[in-house]
Every structure is written in C-alpha cells, then in structure tokens.
Amino acid sequence: MLTTEMSDELERRIAVTGMGMVGSFGVGIDALWQTLEDGGVTFAPCSRYTTDLPSAEAHAPDLRRLLRTATAARAPLVSQFALAATHFALLQAGIKLGKQIANEQIALVYGTSNGPGAATQEIYEDLLNAGPAAVKPRVFQESVFNAPASLSSIQFGIKGPIIVLPAGLAAGAHVLLQAQILLAQEDVHAVIALCADELCEGLQSGARMVRYHSGPLTNTSCGAHPYDLRNQGPVTSEGACALVLERADRATARGTEILAELAGVACGNDAYRLAHNAPDGRGLSAAIHACLQDAEASASDVGAVISGAVTRADETVEQAALLSVFAGEPPPVSSVKGGIGVAMGASALLDAALSVESLRRRTIPPTPRHEVPTQGLTLDIVTQSRVVPQLDAVLSTSIGINGLYGAALFRRMV
Numbered sequence: 001m002l003t004t005e006m007s008d009e010l011e012r013r014i015a016v017t018g019m020g021m022v023g024s025f026g027v028g029i030d031a032l033w034q035t036l037e038d039g040g041v042t043f044a045p046c047s048r049y050t051t052d053l054p055s056a057e058a059h060a061p062d063l064r065r066l067l068r069t070a071t072a073a074r075a076p077l078v079s080q081f082a083l084a085a086t087h088f089a090l091l092q093a094g095i096k097l098g099k100q101i102a103n104e105q106i107a108l109v110y111g112t113s114n115g116p117g118a119a120t121q122e123i124y125e126d127l128l129n130a131g132p133a134a135v136k137p138r139v140f141q142e143s144v145f146n147a148p149a150s151l152s153s154i155q156f157g158i159k160g161p162i163i164v165l166p167a168g169l170a171a172g173a174h175v176l177l178q179a180q181i182l183l184a185q186e187d188v189h190a191v192i193a194l195c196a197d198e199l200c201e202g203l204q205s206g207a208r209m210v211r212y213h214s215g216p217l218t219n220t221s222c223g224a225h226p227y228d229l230r231n232q233g234p235v236t237s238e239g240a241c242a243l244v245l246e247r248a249d250r251a252t253a254r255g256t257e258i259l260a261e262l263a264g265v266a267c268g269n270d271a272y273r274l275a276h277n278a279p280d281g282r283g284l285s286a287a288i289h290a291c292l293q294d295a296e297a298s299a300s301d302v303g304a305v306i307s308g309a310v311t312r313a314d315e316t317v318e319q320a321a322l323l324s325v326f327a328g329e330p331p332p333v334s335s336v337k338g339g340i341g342v343a344m345g346a347s348a349l350l351d352a353a354l355s356v357e358s359l360r361r362r363t364i365p366p367t368p369r370h371e372v373p374t375q376g377l378t379l380d381i382v383t384q385s386r387v388v389p390q391l392d393a394v395l396s397t398s399i400g401i402n403g404l405y406g407a408a409l410f411r412r413m414v
Helices: 004-011 029-037 077-093 117-130 137-141 147-156 168-183 201-209 248-254 282-294 312-325 344-361
Strands: 014-023 106-112 162-166 190-197 239-247 260-269 304-306 393-399 404-411
Touching: 004 248, 014 029, 014 077, 014 168, 014 248, 014 344, 029 344, 077 117, 077 147, 077 190, 077 239, 106 147, 106 168, 106 344, 117 137, 117 201, 147 162, 147 190, 162 168, 168 190, 168 239, 168 260, 168 344, 168 393, 168 404, 190 344, 239 248, 239 344, 260 282, 260 344, 282 312, 282 393, 282 404, 304 344, 312 393, 344 393, 344 404
Parallel strands: 106 162, 106 190, 304 393
Antiparallel strands: 014 239, 014 260, 190 239, 260 404, 393 404
C-alpha cells in the first residue's frame, strides 16, 4: 500500500509505460535494437517513386490484421505508421482503448516534420495531370498536419486534449514537453506522445537541392553518421514512434510495469542565423542545462547520451555543448541514425525510446557504421553495445534546423 507521502511524490513524476514504433528496422523496440546490433539496414532508393537517392523505407504495418479495419489501411502511410505505433504503445501499457471504449482522461500530442507531404504531392499531381475532378476525397482530407492525430483519436477513442506540433527534427522533444505540461492537469491521467513522418519524392528532391543527402548510391558509406570520417551526409528515413506517459501514481495503482521515468525535458532556439545553428553549442547547452534543472539532476548523474546529431555541423554543435555541460568529460555517446536513417519528426522520439530501453537493459546501444572518430573529436563514441551496470540516467538530445534544440532525461524508476 502506498503511503500518503509516497503517493504525493509519485503524483509529481512521469512514468513511461508503453512504447510502440515502426521504421526501417521493422516493428518494435526489440527489432530496432537488433538492427543496431547487426550494423543497421541496407539503404536503397525508395521503391514508391523514381530516384537514385538512398533512403530508409519503413515496413508498412498490416492495419487490417492489427486493428481489424480496412478504412485505416487505405490512409496515407504517415497515418498508418502513427496508428500502428500508438496501437503497440497502448498494448504494452495495458491500456484498452477503441471506438467503443472512449476515454476523456487520455490526451494525445502529435509531432511531425514533413507532415502530409506525400498526400499533398499526390493532390498536385492529380490536379496537373487530370484536373480537379481527379483529386481523391480521402487523400484531400489527409492533406493537413493533424490528420494522423485525428485518425488516432477516432480509432482509439481518445477524448482528451489533442495537440499537433509541426516541429521538424526536434519534434520529439517538443511533444514530450507538451505531454509534461498536460500531465500537470488533474483531469489528464495519461498522454500518448506520438511522432510520424512519411517519405515522398518532393521531400527527396528538396533535400537534394540543398545538398542534404549523401548522393546517389555509388558509395557504400552512404548514410554513415557524422561521427564517422566516411560520412557524406544523412539518409532520409520514415516511420513513427509513440510513448505512453502517465502520472506515476496512477501507473503504480494500475499495477502496470514502469519502463522508466521522464525526469526532465526542455526545448530551445539559439536564433543564430537563418538555417544555421550556433557552432559554439550555446543553444543545445542551454536546453541540456534546463532539462537537468527540470529533473533536479546534475550533469554527473547522466550515464550516457543518445545523440541528436545528423550532419557534420550538428556534430560540431553537439560536441561543443557536451564538453561545456559536462566540464570537458561527457559520458559515452551513441547515435543510431547511420544505421536506420533520419526518420524526420519521429527521429528524436525514437532516440527517446532508445534511452528508455538502454535503462531497461543497462546497456548503451552501438553507433552503426562507425570506424574511426572524426578528426578533432574528443567524445567517447560507443561502437559496440556497452553494458553499464550502474546506468541510471540517459540523456537524449535533438538538433533541428534554424537552431531548434531539445533535451530529455530519462531515469530508472525507483
């Protein structure tokens, strides 16, 4: 039985009780972890359109089998990814929701980077090729940023607050921050933190124009993380990730397994220069400091960092920030984007899920395709799974375009 003092403490803490995800690695956290252990996926051009650019296509979920619905299975992939991730997260959390089991005390926060890009592109093509009559009604209703959140709320009977955030590569941190704010409300018992994105030809073409990609598949190093001399740039990916967050007292009362605690989260922007981040790491440093303050933790409590770096410029920013925050001695760092691609808005939430899993396994995941450190790099990059028996806190960072940052600290729940 919980004492009043214990109950009051748990009421202020946030428990992670469920995780669901789909991506280039397959479905679920075990598939993601095993893919990293195996060295990552094989990047190839997206099969849905003509391109020579590498990508990391997600495994399309079978919603007819999972949710017993044909309607959702006809939705754009970004919505299908979101529905599948939410389903698996709720399943692990032991929360039963559906159209006939509505719940007004569960909220949903959805973040994305590219949003309805694929649906919008399909509409443009129909208009140009055959005129307005060719535009498909179902595709039109999906051409808004909130479509995956709306479909999820309908499918799972979510009647609490719904927030939609187009927040780029740092969407995961912004979603977690909004979830934290919502859980401070008495009438919100749980929040589904969800991020999803879908590859499309327009996105790939735009990324090519700004020289974001690795280039054509002429080099086996395509997709290597910036913490690797062979890197030529990131590879775009897709998929979704969902975390179920609950007030710890209610999770304990339900008797569900608590995977970890979301101890602190913070977001920031350095407003350095249009489309450029301050290279001295000031923006990320501020976000990490604010995150640690929110968690009432010190830098010495952090046992590992799951990196948010995507480009070489991000690497410079992150190294400067970590060296500053941790007084020249940062904890071990791991990054997975070289193995699974950069899943756009879902990327940071996948990193958050890996932070939770690292605590559960007391193991830091490897950085795929890493061979030698970049010249001048002083970080301890984890190249093989590293068991850390005393791993009690993991920091997840995110770095977006235009100086957008996020940091989230996860702790073992004791």
